[in-house]
Amino acid sequence: MLITQDKLQAFDRIKRLNLINSITGIKPANLIGTQNLKQQSNLALFSSVVHLGSDPAILGFITRPSEEVPRHTLENILTTKHYTINHVPTSMVQQAHQTAAKYPAAQSEFSACGFSEQIINHFPAPFVEQAQIKIGLKLAEILPIAINQTQMVIGVIEIMELADELLSTEGYIDLQRAQSAGVSGLNNYYGLQSIQSFPYPRV
Numbered sequence: 001m002l003i004t005q006d007k008l009q010a011f012d013r014i015k016r017l018n019l020i021n022s023i024t025g026i027k028p029a030n031l032i033g034t035q036n037l038k039q040q041s042n043l044a045l046f047s048s049v050v051h052l053g054s055d056p057a058i059l060g061f062i063t064r065p066s067e068e069v070p071r072h073t074l075e076n077i078l079t080t081k082h083y084t085i086n087h088v089p090t091s092m093v094q095q096a097h098q099t100a101a102k103y104p105a106a107q108s109e110f111s112a113c114g115f116s117e118q119i120i121n122h123f124p125a126p127f128v129e130q131a132q133i134k135i136g137l138k139l140a141e142i143l144p145i146a147i148n149q150t151q152m153v154i155g156v157i158e159i160m161e162l163a164d165e166l167l168s169t170e171g172y173i174d175l176q177r178a179q180s181a182g183v184s185g186l187n188n189y190y191g192l193q194s195i196q197s198f199p200y201p202r203v
Contacts (some may be wrong), residue, residue, distance in 0.1 A: 024183035026192075029088035031096055031115070032061070034076035037106070041117055041126045042072045043109035045099045048181045049085055057157040058140060065149040072105050077153060079200055081139045082124045086131035087180040093189040096181070130180040134161045162184045162190065172197075178203040 008016060027047040035041045048062040063074045077083050088096040099109040101172070110117050115130035123136045137155030144151050166178050175192045183189040 003033055007134055018185050022188070026182035029093065029096060029181040029189065030061075031086045031088055031099065031128050031131065032073055033084040033086060033110075033117075033128060034073055034082075035080065035124075035126055035203075036072075036076050037079055039106045041110050042105070043099050043113065043115060043128070044073045044075055044124075045071075045096050045202055046085075046089070052154060057152055059135070059137060059157065060152045060154045061085075062145075062171075063151050063153055070087060074151070074153065075105075077139055078142075080124060081156075083137055083139070083155065084123070084125045084127045085135040086128035087133040087138065087175075087178060089130055089132060090179045090181045090189075090191045092130060093181050097189070098186060120161055123157055128162070132162060132166065133173065136160070 010018075011019070018029040020164065028049055030046050030049045031043050032046050035044050046061050050060050052058045052060045063071055073083070095114045095148045099115075101109075103109055103112055108117075109115070109126075110116065110126065118129035118134075118180075119125055120134065120136065125136060127134045127136070133159055136159035138158050140154045140156050142151050142153050160179070162173065166174050168174070174194070176194045180192055182192055
């Protein structure tokens with residue numbers, strides 16, 4: 001099958017959306033936890049979290065235009081400057097998927113979807129207790145992407161929590177043992193399986 005740009009534009013809108021969302025392959029499934037100034041918590045599924053640098057330790061994720069629907073995650077981050085990123089456990093992908101529903105701001109997706117809030121070391125945003133890997137970040141900057149009015153939210157890692165046995169002596173995380181889920185497109189979830197590890201490549 002050869003799909004040119006003209007053919008892609010001729011696709012049904014939903015089919016085109018699904019194709020482009022899944023063409024990049026497996027992406028990390030993460031739940032981003034925030035709260036507003038009324039201490040109302042919010043939890044939302046994102047598949048766009050990316051590593052941007054290790055010194056300083058920064059991660060980014062993409063948020064869609066706020067004009068379409070209310071973006072409680074972005075609103076809370078702009079207000080409090082803090083948020084958490086939590087790996088979705090493979091055993092809870094259905095609950096994680098449900099967080100994408102359009103709940104009102106006053107209703108917490110934590111309780112609505114079966115997750116427990118956890119505060120770690122007085123960090124000012126809620127973590128997902130069931131997650132094996134948890135990251136707390138402080139907002140650093142937001143970069144607008146003009147072509148489609150999305151935004152990249154960039155945060156500095158301030159705190160992380162994971163089980164000792166998940167971290168190798170070299171600093172690698174065993175994602176298979178952590179049972180972290182991956183996602184392709186908008187609704188297809190995968191378990192992660194390690195294939196092999198290699199040393200740093202040299203000529």
